[in-house]
Amino acid sequence: MDLLSIKDPSFLKKLSIKDLELLSKDIRKFLIENLSITGGHIGPNLGVVELTIALHRCFNSPKDKILWDVGHQSYVHKILTGRASHFSTLRKYKGLCGFPKRGESEHDVWETGHSSTSLSAAMGMAIARDLKKEKSFIVPVIGDGALTGGMALEALNHIGHEKKDMIVVLNDNEMSIAPNVGALHNVLGRLRTAGKYQWAKDELEMLLKRIPAVGGRVAATAERIKDSLKYLLVSGIFFEELGFTYLGPVDGHNLENLIENLNYAKKTEGPVLLHVITKKGKGYKPAESDKVGTWHGTGPYKIETGVIIKPENTAPAWSSLVSETVRRLAREDERIVAITPAMPVGSKLEGFASEFPDRMYDVGIAEQHAATVAAGLATQHMKPFLAIYSTFLQRAYDQVVHDICRQNLNVFIGIDRAGLVGADGETHQGVFDIAFLRHIPNIVLMMPKDENEGQHMVYTAIKYDDGPIAMRFPRGNGYGVPMDKELKEIPIGTWEILREGEDAAILTFGTTIPMAMEAASELEALGYSVRVINARFIKPLDEEMLTQLFEEKIPVLTIEEAVLHGGFGSSILEFAHSHQYFETVIDCLGIPDQFIEHGGVNELLCDIGLTSEKVVEKVLTLTREKQKRV
Template identity: 75%
Template sequence: MDLNNISSPSFLKELNTKQLRDLSYDIRKFLIEKCSNTGGHIGPNLGVVELTIALHRAFNSPKDKLLFDVGHQAYVHKILTGRASEFDTLRQYKGLSGFPKRIESEHDVWETGHSSTSLSAAMGMAAARDVKGEHHYIVPIIGDGALTGGMALEALNHIGHKKTNMIVILNDNEMSIAPNVGAVHNILGRLRTASPYNRVKDDLEMLLKKIPAVGGKLAATAERVKDSLKYLLVSGIFFEELGFTYLGPIDGHNFEMLEETLQNAKKIQGPVIIHVVTKKGKGYLPAENDTIGTWHGTGPYKIETGDFVKSTTSAPGWSKLIADTVTRIAREDDRVVAITPAMPVGSKLEGFAKEFPNRFYDVGIAEQHAATMAAGMAASGIKPFLAIYSTFLQRAYDQMLHDICRQNLNVFIGIDRAGLVGADGETHQGVFDIAFLRHMPNIVIMMPKDENEGQHMVKTALDYEDGPIALRYPRGNGLGVPMDKELHDIPIGTWEVLQEGVDAAIVTFGTTIPLAKNAANILSAKGIQTEIINARFIKPMDEKMLHRLMQSGKPILTIEEAMLEGGFGSAVLEFANDHGYSTDRIARMGIPDIFVEHGSVDLLLRDLHITDEEAVNRVERLIAKKSKKQAGLKA
């Protein structure tokens, strides 16, 4: 079937089982080919082909609302809703998003990128439906891993309490669970949900209650027997006790079983949860055989072998460099432990986990718990390294403020993927952490100019005993600089002059230092000598150096790959204002008040005007402004 001809999922209702299987094959072949060029979340999507087809057959999108938790398993949904022709642009600049996107299609009713949000959103949509007196289905699709998120559990509690009409799809792709559940659960699931069974059960209870004197007791006894069997045999008792009707588990690749269960679920009043077992990566052996999550999300790969198209750089990856340095120090200090919220592979902590299994904690998708658990360990004399992506640290804001910073506990936060991350787009750009951490008392925030300084900052962080300390590091690889063999501490709050210059100063840190150097070279060719400062400590700042800069009269340009509002440049302006210096000769470059979409980092930086050309223009304008002001004063 030519998938490019699909404009609406309505055609699915006319297909027979053989045609559905053929369509599944075509979709898998299509996804494997397209993602081999663009990269993407190939594993999750190969696992939900039949499930997504079955959902679009059973429901009428967009009237019925399908909400994909996290959203990285929505590629099949995008194909079935008319976007196959755009897949060559998947996750590319100005192309198709890798997540549901409301402006892309009316079928994308909820935008996701972070886990565990679908149930709360679904409850909101169901409540709005009921208030408006409408009648349609609300169907969130959530993975088993996402249920470790506290927000999902909060939503389950509320949905069950309100007895809201909703059909929750629990997509369980952890294959070890299937044998533990067994055929008994499949049989009981079908029996308990089929309308004839429910009718017979209700009729039996009514009959027992009609028997004089003993009827009520018999009915109560029958109910206790039924409940006892349920506790004994049905793994879904947790959901039942929350107020859900539990169906399953069922084979998520079996169209007949999916269709039967979905139709039964539509007849049940109140919230229903359908436990669907799927195989992540189904249909492509390298992804099927993945046991550690390598094929969850990938870059481009070779279809025939499954080999990834690797970067040509020989520089170390940032995540691995930081994790390996923590591991190195942990060999000498048994107080060092590592904590991650479900990202051991992404944060490259597999080596630490293997070497120190009793000092490694993967808490699942539970960022808030991870942060407060780290605080509890620090309060007990342990040195926790909390490895967490910048975008996911947002979810633990209160724990950072209330539990870690307020108590001034020695937690080392490794903020991975700090700055622009590219293809994952708006939900994953790590550009907010400076703004939401900088105003927290007690915290130290730093970012290295290269991987050698990065390893020394790890040691600095683990030696620091005066409160929380955060190390930002970007996605991707370092610069390939020589690495010192011996580690040393960097004095907290000290900056570094990388290049002298009498005419202007560029103050920056991390990934934008090469940009500053390029700009300084261009300016030098024009006769403008620019000082470059590595502001490696974002908080506390080097006040001694700032006083020198302000008193020198040099124009100052700050550059950051982060939000301008509340960011590093704002801190420099605040310093100038607080100490009576003029702010007229200070300019800031960074990310404006927008959400940054997906695309290559270089193209995004160009769109955001964070380039060496823009830096040159800004410095020249500052110098011209200064000259004009001086000329005015002389006149």
């Protein structure tokens, strides 16, 4: 079938099961070929081809609301809703988003990049539907990994209590990004082997009611019979006890069974949970055989071999640099324990887990729990290392404030993917952590200029005993700088001068240091001497160096790959104001007051004006402003 000609999903209702199966093959071929060029989340999407087709066959989107909790699983949905022709632009600047996007299509009714949100959103939509006396189906699709998130469990509890009409599709592929963990995962495992429960229950009840003479008595005790059958036929009745009608488990790659069960669910009153078993990476052997999450999301790859095409770079990945330094230190310090919320692969903790299995805890998609577990460990004089992406740390904000910082507990937070991350877009850009951490009492916040300074910062964090300490580091690889063999502590709150200068000063850290150094060289060619300072401690500030700088009264420019409002630049302005350095001209460069969409990092930096050219322009403006004031 010509997938590029699809305008909307209505054509599916006219196709036979055989035609739908052929369509499934065409979609898989399309995904494998296109994602080999663009990269993307191939494993999750190959696993939901039949499920997505069945959903759009049985429901009328967008009148019926299909919500994708696992947003990176929406590629097939995008194809069936008329966006196949845009797949060459997937996750590229100004191109097709890798997640549902309400502004992209009327069929994308809920945007998500963080998991475990669809059930709460679906409940809101169901309440609105009923208040407006409308008729429509609301169908959130949630993965078994996402179901470990506390928010999803809160929503299940509310939905079951209110008895709202809703069809929850549980897409169970036994993995999120990495293999799932936890007791709920084990419950689902028992359900997978429990057989076809709902049909057996209904058929047996109907059969009993037809028995002459005793039919009335059976009808009078139907609820007791149903309850007994739950315990008889199902080893786990978790969802039924929460108030859902449980259907399944269903083979998620059998279109006939999927359509049959979805149609049955449509006739069932109250909340229904349809348990669908799928295979992540279905139809592409390298992705199917993946057991650790390598094929969850990839860059370009060679279709024939499955070899992922990686850029030539001998420098270590930042995630690996941090986790391996923690691992090195754990050999000497038995108090070190690593914790991650479902990101052992992304955080490169496989080596730590292999060497120290008793000191490595993947808690599932449960960021709040992860933070408080770390706090609990710290109360017992352990050294917890919480490895978490900046975008996911947002979800644990209250726990960082209330449980870690308020108690001044010695937790080391490794903030991975800090700054712009590129293709995953606005839900994943790590640009808010400085603003939401900087104002919390007790915390130390730092970011290294390169991987050598990074390993020393990890050492500093492990040796630090005076409270919580966090280190930001970017996505991708380091610069390949020489690495010191011996680790050393960096005095907390100290900066370093990377380049001397008398006409202006640039304060920056991390990924924007090369930009500042390049701008300083360009300004030198124009006759300006610019000092570049590595402000590696974002909190506390190096007040001694700042005082000296402000007393010189030279213009100051701050640069950060993070939001300006409440960020590092704001702290410099606050310092100047509180110490009454009103004669110093100060300006700030950073992320403007907007969400940054997907695209290459360099393209995004150009788009928002965070470039060496802009730095040169700002410094020239500041020096002219100073001259006006003299």
